Amino acid sequence: xxxxAIIGVGMIPFGRRDQDTLVDMLAYAxxxxxxxxxxxxxxxDAVYVGNMGGGILQHQTAIASALVDRLSLLPxxxxxxxNGPASGGSAMKNGxxxxxxxxxxxxxxxxxxxxxxxxxxxxTDFVATLTHPEVEYHYGITLPGMAGMFTRxxxxxxxxxxxxxxxxxxxxxxxxxxxxxxxxxxxxxxxGILDSPHSVVNNPxxxxxxxxxxxxxxxxxxxxxxLCPLDxxxxxxxxxxxxxxxxxxxxxxxxxxxREDPTDLKSVTLASQQAYKRAGIEPKDIDVAELHDxxxxxxxxxxxxxxxxxxxxxxxxxxxxxxxxxxxIPINVSxxxxxxxxxxxxxxxxxxxxxxWQLRHxxxxxxxxxxxTYGLTVNFGGxxxxxxxxxxxxx
Amino acid sequence: xxxxAIIGVGMIPFGRRDQDTLVDMLAYAxxxxxxxxxxxxxxxDAVYVGNMGGGILQHQTAIASALVDRLSLLPxxxxxxxNGPASGGSAMKNGxxxxxxxxxxxxxxxxxxxxxxxxxxxxTDFVATLTHPEVEYHYGITLPGMAGMFTRxxxxxxxxxxxxxxxxxxxxxxxxxxxxxxxxxxxxxxxGILDSPHSVVNNPxxxxxxxxxxxxxxxxxxxxxxLCPLDxxxxxxxxxxxxxxxxxxxxxxxxxxxREDPTDLKSVTLASQQAYKRAGIEPKDIDVAELHDxxxxxxxxxxxxxxxxxxxxxxxxxxxxxxxxxxxIPINVSxxxxxxxxxxxxxxxxxxxxxxWQLRHxxxxxxxxxxxTYGLTVNFGGxxxxxxxxxxxxx
Numbered sequence: 001x002x003x004x005a006i007i008g009v010g011m012i013p014f015g016r017r018d019q020d021t022l023v024d025m026l027a028y029a030x031x032x033x034x035x036x037x038x039x040x041x042x043x044x045d046a047v048y049v050g051n052m053g054g055g056i057l058q059h060q061t062a063i064a065s066a067l068v069d070r071l072s073l074l075p076x077x078x079x080x081x082x083n084g085p086a087s088g089g090s091a092m093k094n095g096x097x098x099x100x101x102x103x104x105x106x107x108x109x110x111x112x113x114x115x116x117x118x119x120x121x122x123x124t125d126f127v128a129t130l131t132h133p134e135v136e137y138h139y140g141i142t143l144p145g146m147a148g149m150f151t152r153x154x155x156x157x158x159x160x161x162x163x164x165x166x167x168x169x170x171x172x173x174x175x176x177x178x179x180x181x182x183x184x185x186x187x188x189x190x191x192g193i194l195d196s197p198h199s200v201v202n203n204p205x206x207x208x209x210x211x212x213x214x215x216x217x218x219x220x221x222x223x224x225x226x227l228c229p230l231d232x233x234x235x236x237x238x239x240x241x242x243x244x245x246x247x248x249x250x251x252x253x254x255x256x257x258x259r260e261d262p263t264d265l266k267s268v269t270l271a272s273q274q275a276y277k278r279a280g281i282e283p284k285d286i287d288v289a290e291l292h293d294x295x296x297x298x299x300x301x302x303x304x305x306x307x308x309x310x311x312x313x314x315x316x317x318x319x320x321x322x323x324x325x326x327x328x329i330p331i332n333v334s335x336x337x338x339x340x341x342x343x344x345x346x347x348x349x350x351x352x353x354x355x356x357w358q359l360r361h362x363x364x365x366x367x368x369x370x371x372x373t374y375g376l377t378v379n380f381g382g383x384x385x386x387x388x389x390x391x392x393x394x395x
Numbered sequence: 396x397x398x399x400a401i402i403g404v405g406m407i408p409f410g411r412r413d414q415d416t417l418v419d420m421l422a423y424a425x426x427x428x429x430x431x432x433x434x435x436x437x438x439x440d441a442v443y444v445g446n447m448g449g450g451i452l453q454h455q456t457a458i459a460s461a462l463v464d465r466l467s468l469l470p471x472x473x474x475x476x477x478n479g480p481a482s483g484g485s486a487m488k489n490g491x492x493x494x495x496x497x498x499x500x501x502x503x504x505x506x507x508x509x510x511x512x513x514x515x516x517x518x519t520d521f522v523a524t525l526t527h528p529e530v531e532y533h534y535g536i537t538l539p540g541m542a543g544m545f546t547r548x549x550x551x552x553x554x555x556x557x558x559x560x561x562x563x564x565x566x567x568x569x570x571x572x573x574x575x576x577x578x579x580x581x582x583x584x585x586x587g588i589l590d591s592p593h594s595v596v597n598n599p600x601x602x603x604x605x606x607x608x609x610x611x612x613x614x615x616x617x618x619x620x621x622l623c624p625l626d627x628x629x630x631x632x633x634x635x636x637x638x639x640x641x642x643x644x645x646x647x648x649x650x651x652x653x654r655e656d657p658t659d660l661k662s663v664t665l666a667s668q669q670a671y672k673r674a675g676i677e678p679k680d681i682d683v684a685e686l687h688d689x690x691x692x693x694x695x696x697x698x699x700x701x702x703x704x705x706x707x708x709x710x711x712x713x714x715x716x717x718x719x720x721x722x723x724i725p726i727n728v729s730x731x732x733x734x735x736x737x738x739x740x741x742x743x744x745x746x747x748x749x750x751x752w753q754l755r756h757x758x759x760x761x762x763x764x765x766x767x768t769y770g771l772t773v774n775f776g777g778x779x780x781x782x783x784x785x786x787x788x789x790x
Binding site (some may be wrong): 001021046052053054055056058059060061062063064065066068069070073074075076077078079080081082083084090093097098100101102103128131132133137158249250251252254266267270318381382385386 | 396416441447448449450451453454455456457458459460461463464465468469470471472473474475476477478479486489492493495496497498504524525527528532643644646647648649661662665760776780781
């Protein structure tokens with residue numbers, strides 16, 4: 001198995017991008033990654049696209065075939081990979097395996113989604129297509145609904161409070177306000193969304209006990225990375241190469257109700273354990289993490305399941321500032337899904353891009369984690385029924 | 396790079412399967428492959444699903460996550476791979492790379508599609524989602540329409556005749572009539588579909604000069620294979636292991652109109668050349684082939700582009716019986732897409748299953764190619780804009 005390096009990364013600002021098609025967005029992010037990699041004459045051998053909803057939202061399939069032509073990368077191989085909101089992570093995994101296998105040398109991985117094509121319940125319904133058709137979707141359950149029930153159980157079992165969740169929302173929106181690629185660039189305050197009488201209007205309930213500012217926005221966006229074998233990376237790029245030190249992927253029951261303890265996200269634990277084992281490190285070695293905070297509760301739960309905090313301690317740690325820049329383990333310095341946005345197919349790739357910038361030490365003061373060597377991501381598919389985790393290392 | 400063996404295969408009868416969901420079909424085919432592999436206590440590490448239309452046709456995404464739970468293979472990794480009508484081939488490729496990389500030891504690849512959910516123009520429209528949205532789909536072009544124009548050009552350039560195409564239709568339906576998994580099990584005659592006055596009614600024009608019996612049916616179906624490293628295969632299975640000796644994948648322009656010579660299917664040539672090179676063999680070494688005859692014209696064109704016949708000679712060879720069982724190179728002994736059916740996500744995997752049976756010498760007399768050692772497949776995505784070719788070898 002060959003070591004795989006990330007030699008180029010690119011992202012476009014997430015948000016509402018009515019003027020762009022899905023393939024436009026993927027192409028813009030890909031061109032940035034190709035530019036960043038300074039590949040020169042070297043050809044791209046294969047392209048992977050992470051996308052969940054081209055068929056449903058754009059009535060378009062074979063997105064990877066469209067992209068490879070659009071980028072003039074013919075006759076490179078091209079596949080679209082779908083794994084719900086972890087589609088980007090799954091595309092990345094298969095890109096890494098393609099290089100690791102020795103079959104392909106230069107592989108482009110792009111993730112993108114154009115979700116603002118639909119609004120309101122249609123956006124929620126689109127994501128709910130990943131639920132079990134007979135015993136979940138049929139009864140009207142949605143992802144916010146699941147997250148709400150999960151939060152209530154966490155509150156009752158571990159004493160999680162709304163104040164802890166609000167601390168995460170404030171932290172991530174504050175970081176998003178500094179991130180030029182973020183969809184939401186607005187600072188919020190505890191008074192505005194929790195304490196003042198107006199917070200009932202400012203921050204209405206979405207799925208009790210979760211409120212508007214606990215949820216990520218519905219976004220358009222794309223991100224891309226260029227992979228090659230580590231031994232070729234140093235000849236090809238002027239950047240410090242970033243190595244994919246390890247990754248893991250694990251599945252869990254399709255339905256939440258079948259899990260012995262629904263607050264136990266086994267897939268997050270397993271995926272991150274596989275990644276740590278491959279990388280030969282432990283949670284304490286991670287300097288910066290991008291977790292999948294589609295809802296604030298998920299940042300809490302994932303921060304525990306990947307081993308940063310004991311079970312039930314993640315919310316307290318967030319409230320104490322331990323997950324802020326400068327804290328014990330900075331989480332979602334990008335603003336996370338909460339502020340960067342969550343165009344589902346893009347998210348897993350965007351996390352890799354943000355960690356790569358951290359490990360290259362390229363971010364400005366106020367966003368850069370000092371001396372970051374190891375970074376971790378969690379890309380959460382389904383309601384934790386298909387999760388990927390990557391560990392990157394500054395080479 | 397590790398050599399990859401196929402140690403289990405399974406298929407369900409293609410056709411109209413109203414009683415089954417998409418995941419049902421994938422599960423049935425997968426259980427057959429797992430049974431066939433006799434894996435014993437050994438766990439499946441990863442699952443790949445080839446599927447094009449779950450989102451559009453079933454309003455369901457993350458099919459691989461659903462399947463892995465349904466099969467009780469948790470916490471195996473699971474990804475859905477989409478590449479239009481070559482989704483099965485793309486799933487297979489990524490399964491092969493996953494084993495070749497050394498990362499996973501036992502990988503299940505399942506392909507499936509439930510297309511009879513929609514009928515008439517909706518089925519054609521579904522497949523047309525792979526065309527270029529602005530310069531093709533928008534103007535109403537469909538895959539049968541493209542195939543019709545392609546056929547006319549072939550007739551004018553190479554002297555292809557309807558009689559040659561009819562010979563392929565008759566051959567493939569005759570073989571389908573012997574295949575218990577085939578959707579169409581009906582023999583047809585030259586008189587019935589070409590010569591008699593009734594043929595105007597029996598075999599109406601679909602897209603001039605293509606008629607009804609030039610086209611594959613709209614089918615439901617699924618197929619699956621189990622992969623593992625060759626060095627472990629002999630310990631695990633009682634079957635003769637079949638090795639993936641080589642594969643290739645190549646893309647071409649999204650739109651047919653941009654190709655210098657639209658009758659030149661560069662992607663088929665390139666994909667098969669990559670496969671031959673990896674396998675270290677030449678076209679003359681192939682004993683049996685499954686080509687992607689979504690339309691009879693494609694069997695002609697592919698048989699030339701993979702090097703079995705000179706350009707323009709494929710139709711004459713078919714008419715002369717050279718592609719029949721016992722001929723120079725038996726093509727689509729299964730009945731092909733024409734008779735087995737073409738549930739798009741299933742096709743690429745079904746081709747691998749049929750070739751595996753041939754190379755194991757497991758088929759009954761009248762369907763078995765004597766002493767078959769090498770088999771080749773072509774899985775044709777888009778209108779030739781993303782093609783995969785596999786070469787399997789009896790180990």
